[in-house]
Amino acid sequence: MVFSSLLSSTLGGSEDSYDREALDALFHYYANQTLAKHHTGTLYKVPLPSNFSGMEVSIVRLRSGSLWGRGANLSLFNVPRRVKTSPYVKRLAIVYYNLGKYWSTRYYQIPDYSLVSPVIGFNVYASSNLTALSDRNVTLILTNGSISIHFPYIEAEDKINVTELKCVNFEPDGSVEFKDMTERNVCVTEKAGHFCVVTPSLGVKKERVWKWWVIGFVSAIGGLIVLVSAGVIGVILLRRMKIKAMEKESDTAEALDTIWVRGDKMPAASMVRTQPVLEHDYVP
Structure with missing residues (x-):
């Protein structure tokens, strides 16, 4: 009954009816079935129905003390050391997933942007019970850096301007958070969620x-x-x-007289010449 309800709510009749929350619940369900068969500290692949071919889901159970002292390497996610949990749990389980290119474009779309990487992400749950996965989400509190996200590939990477690439975090309320890439194919985050790389359409x-x-x-x-x-x-x-x-x-220059020559008025120098003056008063 659980399997049927999850499939019906996850795969709808149209593209707009793909339910992200139902998909997370489906991953939780199959991860819970896998958890009882494996040991703490090892990453295991979670088998999915053939309807979801192309998706990859894995799960790892960790002790809080181990996460604090050594961090965790989840293939595409690198969790640094000195990480606390809220609320505190003795054991936790991290469910990691990669939707692949086909399913990513059906569950996640951003207006005016194109997805150039698959949507990958992870959720953290309490796992005090060694044979079952709790429905309660656990928040990671980072005190020593950020979580690195290494995307497996970026579509047509050699033809895309790197400055146009943006990291995207899909928030639970439907909003979208954009960030710059820290380096080639790598983004960073401080919380669990769903992530991908986009470029303007x-x-x-x-x-x-x-x-x-x-x-x-x-x-x-x-x-x-x-x-x-x-x-x-x-x-x-x-x-x-x-x-x-x-x-x-003109103000400082000497004014000229004017004369008429055949009906034309023309300037002319004064006829009075400078009077001669003796150079000395003595006359022989």
């Missing part, structure tokens, strides 16, 4: 290019207007300076 890239073209064109026109205005103002100021200089020179 082709339409968004074209829109951004178009916006930059518009901004560049407007900036060029504005710069040209400013340059022409500065040139016109410079010419006007230069002319005014020349006129002022000419006016000043």
Whole structure:
């Protein structure tokens, strides 16, 4: 009955009916079936029904003391040392999963972005009972760094601008948190959840290019207007300076008389010549 209800709620009739919470419950159910058969401290693969071919689920049970002293390496997740649990539990179980490319795009979509990696993630549960997995989630409290997420592959990595890649954390309330990648194929987180790498879709890239073209064109026109205005103002100021200089020179210069020559008025020097003066008062 549990199996039938989980399948019916997880696989709906349309893409919009894929239920993420039901999928987590399905992973919990099959991980719980596997837990009783294995030992603490070892990562085991969880078998899933053929309906979910392409997904990979694993589980590991740890002691809180071991997680605090040595951390945990869950293949694609690296949990550092000095990690506490809230609430405190003596043992905990970490269910790790990789949805693969096919299932990732059906359960997780982001408007204006394309998934270029599979969605991977993990959940932490209390596991005090050695033969059963509790429904109670446990929160990891990090005191010595962050959890590293190593994505197995990024689609068309050689054709994608690395600066456009973003790490995404899908929150339980449906919101999405974006982060920059710390290094190639690696993201970091401080909590459990579902993660993937995205890049802006082709339409968004074209829109951004178009916006930059518009901004560049407007900036060029504005710069040209400013340059022409500065040139016109410079010419006007230069002319005014020349006129002022000419006016000043005309004020200090000697005025010329005017005469009429065949009906035209023309400037002429004064007819009075400078009177001769003796160089010495003594006359022989």
